[in-house]
Amino acid sequence: MTATSSSGAELRGAKIAIVGVGKIARDQHIPAIAGLEAFDLAATASRAGSVDGVASYTDIVDLLAAHPEIPAISLCIPPVPRYDIAVKSLMAGKHTMLEKPPGATVSEVLKLEKLARAKGVTLFATWHSRYADGVAAARAWLSDRKITSVQIDWKEDVRRWHPGQEWIWQPGGLGVFDPGINALSIMTEILPNPVHLTAADLLFPENRSTPIAADLTFTGPAGMIVKADFDWRQTGPQSWNITVETTEGLLQLTDGGAKLAVNGVDQPLPDLGEYPGLYHRFAELIETGKSDVDVSPMLHVADAFMLGNRKTVAPFFD
Amino acid sequence: MTATSSSGAELRGAKIAIVGVGKIARDQHIPAIAGLEAFDLAATASRAGSVDGVASYTDIVDLLAAHPEIPAISLCIPPVPRYDIAVKSLMAGKHTMLEKPPGATVSEVLKLEKLARAKGVTLFATWHSRYADGVAAARAWLSDRKITSVQIDWKEDVRRWHPGQEWIWQPGGLGVFDPGINALSIMTEILPNPVHLTAADLLFPENRSTPIAADLTFTGPAGMIVKADFDWRQTGPQSWNITVETTEGLLQLTDGGAKLAVNGVDQPLPDLGEYPGLYHRFAELIETGKSDVDVSPMLHVADAFMLGNRKTVAPFFD
Numbered sequence: 001m002t003a004t005s006s007s008g009a010e011l012r013g014a015k016i017a018i019v020g021v022g023k024i025a026r027d028q029h030i031p032a033i034a035g036l037e038a039f040d041l042a043a044t045a046s047r048a049g050s051v052d053g054v055a056s057y058t059d060i061v062d063l064l065a066a067h068p069e070i071p072a073i074s075l076c077i078p079p080v081p082r083y084d085i086a087v088k089s090l091m092a093g094k095h096t097m098l099e100k101p102p103g104a105t106v107s108e109v110l111k112l113e114k115l116a117r118a119k120g121v122t123l124f125a126t127w128h129s130r131y132a133d134g135v136a137a138a139r140a141w142l143s144d145r146k147i148t149s150v151q152i153d154w155k156e157d158v159r160r161w162h163p164g165q166e167w168i169w170q171p172g173g174l175g176v177f178d179p180g181i182n183a184l185s186i187m188t189e190i191l192p193n194p195v196h197l198t199a200a201d202l203l204f205p206e207n208r209s210t211p212i213a214a215d216l217t218f219t220g221p222a223g224m225i226v227k228a229d230f231d232w233r234q235t236g237p238q239s240w241n242i243t244v245e246t247t248e249g250l251l252q253l254t255d256g257g258a259k260l261a262v263n264g265v266d267q268p269l270p271d272l273g274e275y276p277g278l279y280h281r282f283a284e285l286i287e288t289g290k291s292d293v294d295v296s297p298m299l300h301v302a303d304a305f306m307l308g309n310r311k312t313v314a315p316f317f318d
Numbered sequence: 319m320t321a322t323s324s325s326g327a328e329l330r331g332a333k334i335a336i337v338g339v340g341k342i343a344r345d346q347h348i349p350a351i352a353g354l355e356a357f358d359l360a361a362t363a364s365r366a367g368s369v370d371g372v373a374s375y376t377d378i379v380d381l382l383a384a385h386p387e388i389p390a391i392s393l394c395i396p397p398v399p400r401y402d403i404a405v406k407s408l409m410a411g412k413h414t415m416l417e418k419p420p421g422a423t424v425s426e427v428l429k430l431e432k433l434a435r436a437k438g439v440t441l442f443a444t445w446h447s448r449y450a451d452g453v454a455a456a457r458a459w460l461s462d463r464k465i466t467s468v469q470i471d472w473k474e475d476v477r478r479w480h481p482g483q484e485w486i487w488q489p490g491g492l493g494v495f496d497p498g499i500n501a502l503s504i505m506t507e508i509l510p511n512p513v514h515l516t517a518a519d520l521l522f523p524e525n526r527s528t529p530i531a532a533d534l535t536f537t538g539p540a541g542m543i544v545k546a547d548f549d550w551r552q553t554g555p556q557s558w559n560i561t562v563e564t565t566e567g568l569l570q571l572t573d574g575g576a577k578l579a580v581n582g583v584d585q586p587l588p589d590l591g592e593y594p595g596l597y598h599r600f601a602e603l604i605e606t607g608k609s610d611v612d613v614s615p616m617l618h619v620a621d622a623f624m625l626g627n628r629k630t631v632a633p634f635f636d
Contacts, residue, residue, distance in 0.1 A: 083514070105621035106424075107614070108514035171518075171627045196401070196426035200489075209627060296425070302620035303423035307490045309527060310628075 011283040015042035015070040019060050019085055020077035021049025023165075024099060028128070029076055032275035038283035043067050060085050064092045071095055072122075072286065080172045083108045090115045095122040095286050097278075101181055101298050102126075104172040113293040123291040124282050127185035131277030132257025133269040138244075139190040141262060145246040147191065150226040153241045154183040155234035158212070164318060168210065175210025177301045179240075180230035184297040186242060186257050187218075187226065195220040197300055200308035205316035212316055216304055329601040333360035333388045337378050337403055338395035339367025341483075342417060346446070347394055350593035356601035361385050378403050382410045389413055390440075390604065398490045401426045408433045413440040413604050415596075419499055419616050420444075422490040431611040441609040442600050445503035449595030450575025451587040456562075457508040459580060463564040465509065468544040471559045472501040473552035476530070482636060486528065493528025495619045497558075498548035502615040504560060504575050505536075505544065513538040515618055518626035523634035530634055534622055 016039040018025055030051060033039045043055040045063040050056035057063040060073075073089045074097040075082055083103055089096045090112065102125035103109040109125060116123035129135070156179055158168075167173045174181065188194070195218035203213040212233060218226035240256035249263040260267040272280070285292055334357040336343055348369060351357045361373040363381040368374035375381040378391075390413040393400055397419050404421075407414045408430065420443035421427040427443060434441035447453070474497055476486075485491045492499065506512070513536035521531040530551060536544035558574035567581040578585040590598070603610055 104625050105515050105617075106624075107512065107617050107621050110617075111512055111514055114512075172625045174624070194425065194429055194432075196429055197423050299423075299425050299428075299620070302617070302624045303425050305623040306424075306492075306620045307422050309489045 011038040011287055013040045014038060014072060014283070014286070015040055016072040016074060017043040017045065017063055017067065017070050019045045019063070019073060019075050021046035021051065022076065025049070025076040028275040029074060032273070032279050036276055036279050039072070039279060042070050060088050064088065072282070073097070075099060078167045078173070080104045080167065083112070086112050087115065090119050090121060090123065093119055093121055097124045097126060097282050100127050100185065101174065101301070102293070102295070106295050106298050106302055109293065109295050109298065113291065116291050122285045122289070123293055124285055125293040125295070126278050127182070127294070127297060128274040128278055129182035129185050129257055130189045131272070131274040131281070132186070133271060133273070134253050134260030134267070135186055135189060135257045137260050137267055137269060138251060138253050141251060142190050142244060142246070143192050145248050147220070147224055148245045148247060149224065150187070150191070151243045152183050152187065152226065152228035153239045154180050155229065155231040155239040157235050157238065158232035159318065169208045171209050173210050174301065175208070176213055176230045176232045177211070177304070180214060180228070181297050181301055182256070183228060183230070183240070183242065184300050186253065188294070188296045191220065193221045194296070195226050197303045197307055200304040201311055202304065202308040203311050203313045205314060206312050207315040212313065214304065214308070329356040329605055331358045332356060332390060332601070332604070333358055334390040334392060335361040335363065335381055335385065335388050337363045337381070337391060337393050339364035339369060340394065343367070343394040346593040347392060350591070350597050354594055354597050357390070357597060360388050378406050382406065390415070390600070393417060396485045396491070398422045398485065401430070404430050405433065408437050408439060408441065411437055411439055415442045415444060415600050418445050418503065419492065419619070420611070420613070424613050424616050424620055427611065427613050427616065431609065434609050440603045440607070441611055442603055443611040443613070444596050445500070445612070445615060446592040446596055447500035447503050447575055448507045449590070449592040449599070450504070451589060451591070452571050452578030452585070453504055453507060453575045455578050455585055455587060456569060456571050459569060460508050460562060460564070461510050463566050465538070465542055465562055465564050467542065467563045468505070468509070469561045470501050470505065470544065470546035471557045472498050473547065473549040473557040475553050475556065476550035477636065487526045489527050491528050492619065493526070494530055494532055494548045494550045495622070498532060498546070499615050499619055500574070501546060501548070501558070501560065502618050504571065506612070506614045509538065511539045513544050515621045515625055518622040519629055520622065520626040521629050521631045523632060524630050525633040530631065532622065532626070
């Protein structure tokens, strides 16, 4: 799967609705839609939130009934309730975009993919970190090089980035894998060959149902090792870095993939941004009648929960 | 995927090797091979076990070097070490059969599938319970009926069936999902539409890394519910039963799928047995140049570990 394409999207002013007007919608989706010509935000459905000047509903069923003319819907709700709403959107014949992770289970995402195919509409299971400005260039540089090792550090302060978000600590909320899956979405995008998990330690606070930290080891071709260190207890400087050693030198993706250096030299990069990149890609998929549903980052997370060694650590209080 | 086929395998006396001469090989694989004309057991590789009158090695590498004429290998080792050995078998150009579950992670099985395709050989990720005598008839009967609910009871005494098998309690050993995945392999075979996990409680003994019991809820079309109850603490009578309610009556698969009743009437069934059925299918796949790798039962298990609510129960001592 290639995250970006050289062809520009030709869609202009297509009506789109957002379901779930919460933090991620306000911080990212709504500004991204407003900044692109491809889409025009025409309605929202949300239990609590709305957007000034845009038709608002509390339930997707009401939105669908009132706006048969809207062809596309973006779902910005948490993963656990997403499946039922995605089914309603697809059954109504809407092109549908899913925030990451695309569901609470891998199996349900595969069912949605099948449904989208049956309905002849686009389903886009997004991985926003793949659209960070340095990722496409990293993928291109690595495509014909021999990788000897990879180190992923994804360490942030959960109190700062997920204040009061109880669902991340509930079963299905994934805990530290909620940000960590972003790193895995980059890993699966830039490595030329697939890897698989061979060891995992998952650290669960004694009062929580999801892990606060995880140490993962993946194995690739010829014994190549990827180490990933996810931690939600990082105060001070935050780290979202991927370092790839090759026989032709070092590649460093930093700042969540926004910056790229090769052998210590910063690389010139585009300046589109992750969510504008996502909506640009959604427009392309709609135009070309395709879907983009890659569950590989989620499979790695499910594998980690299945294979991982669970350790209990100090309780966490928000 | 159809587990069985009406066409008989034509393969006769093809040499096959077994890697891992332990309990499952002695109880099932070796007798099944001996009872079929398709294969001839020509060598084994195992750290401890061997078969009288058959060339034996302690390592697959030595077996491969000594027997270039053997076209097929059956891997009867536990899931965690299986990947590396499967890679060696496939890289040597051998048709390869994997005991269930086919690996420690879903991602590694998908890598093996890709490798088998690249090498042009058969990979068969087996689910022996799909070859229980009642399964094909259950699938056929359900194929055009409306299912209203499914109840799965898979309750057995771990001390009786897995005496001293430490690996089942280690991370990756799956615990009660080791037998439970057999039920899920039947479920995914007989239900005409896919389901996905919507809730799970996993019960971990406080001194063990894998669950001893699990309560699962799956959702299918139009809100159809599948309840699955896996328990390794069942003394006395053992239960391996699947009950399917339909608008045209009740289907009961019992005894692990070996017996089938429809509306209380026992159905006439073939009497081939699970492991002979597996090797018959392996022969067919080799003859037709196909692979059979269905990860859906394993995906449900990974989903359960990812989404499941973990509860701690009394310690377990063998």
